[in-house]
Amino acid sequence: MSGVLEGILGPGFRLDHDYADLIRRGKGPIGTMLHGGATPFDYGQSYAVHDGQIRSGLVVVAYNLRYVNPGDGGFAGVAGSHKATFALPEDWKELEVDPPRPYVTPVTGPAGTAIVFTEAMSHGTLPWRGAGERRTLFLKYNPHAIAWSARFYDRDRYPNLTERQRAILEPPNARYGSRPTKEPAGCPARTAPGSRAAASGAIVYGVTVRNTTSVGLDVLPVVTAKRFENVDPWLDRPS
Numbered sequence: 001m002s003g004v005l006e007g008i009l010g011p012g013f014r015l016d017h018d019y020a021d022l023i024r025r026g027k028g029p030i031g032t033m034l035h036g037g038a039t040p041f042d043y044g045q046s047y048a049v050h051d052g053q054i055r056s057g058l059v060v061v062a063y064n065l066r067y068v069n070p071g072d073g074g075f076a077g078v079a080g081s082h083k084a085t086f087a088l089p090e091d092w093k094e095l096e097v098d099p100p101r102p103y104v105t106p107v108t109g110p111a112g113t114a115i116v117f118t119e120a121m122s123h124g125t126l127p128w129r130g131a132g133e134r135r136t137l138f139l140k141y142n143p144h145a146i147a148w149s150a151r152f153y154d155r156d157r158y159p160n161l162t163e164r165q166r167a168i169l170e171p172p173n174a175r176y177g178s179r180p181t182k183e184p185a186g187c188p189a190r191t192a193p194g195s196r197a198a199a200s201g202a203i204v205y206g207v208t209v210r211n212t213t214s215v216g217l218d219v220l221p222v223v224t225a226k227r228f229e230n231v232d233p234w235l236d237r238p239s
């Protein structure tokens with residue numbers, strides 16, 4: 001996963017904030033309105049392609065801790081809207097409607113699926129109709145100099161972090177060479193192969209990540225799905 005994030009956010013990307021959502025039925029904690037979107041322009045939630053390379057502001061990795069089947073609801077996005085130059089009309093945004101919006105694509109997947117999307121894409125939460133609870137972990141990442149959240153991680157609260165994990169929790173700044181909080185330059189080496197996590201795929205808070213679905217981060221005007229058999233284990237808890 002760190003390779004995917006590095007490719008989009010550049011070296012030195014940072015974890016901006018994280019939370020877990022649990023939905024029993026119907027609307028989730030943030031309601032059912034589409035939000036995000038590339039227009040009006042917002043540095044923190046922007047999307048661009050430069051020299052053939054995708055660049056983005058806030059990028060989300062949402063881990064399904066439970067199965068999300070077709071018709072269950074949950075995450076959905078408007079494919080291609082990360083490149084929109086006109087704002088989505090207000091009366092197109094409510095997702096609790098019947099029939100469903102034809103321009104909204106639900107993203108489903110088994111427990112362990114990681115959905116990667118840019119906040120520059122119009123997206124939201126469809127009402128939950130699944131058999132059990134919807135349980136999702138959200139980890140939201142930024143380029144090194146940008147913050148969405150006004151609160152930063154206190155790295156000293158987590159004494160067993162690797163250098164790599166400390167670098168990812170660093171507050172926003174230019175990452176210039178001589179700054180006082182300097183971590184190893186650029187992107188430090190990844191966790192050595194052969195670790196507990198590398199042996200089993202990545203373990204993220206106890207979830208084995210096998211499928212990664214990438215939405216809105218491709219250069220095609222469609223929602224695409226990518227599969228990664230092995231993802232980097234840097235998110236694993238230090239043992």
Ligand SMILES: O=C(O)CCC(=O)C(=O)O
Pocket residue numbers: 021028030060062074075076123124125136138
């Ligand atoms: O999956 C969801 O519930 C939507 C999440 C969302 O809208 C967000 O992370 O901004």
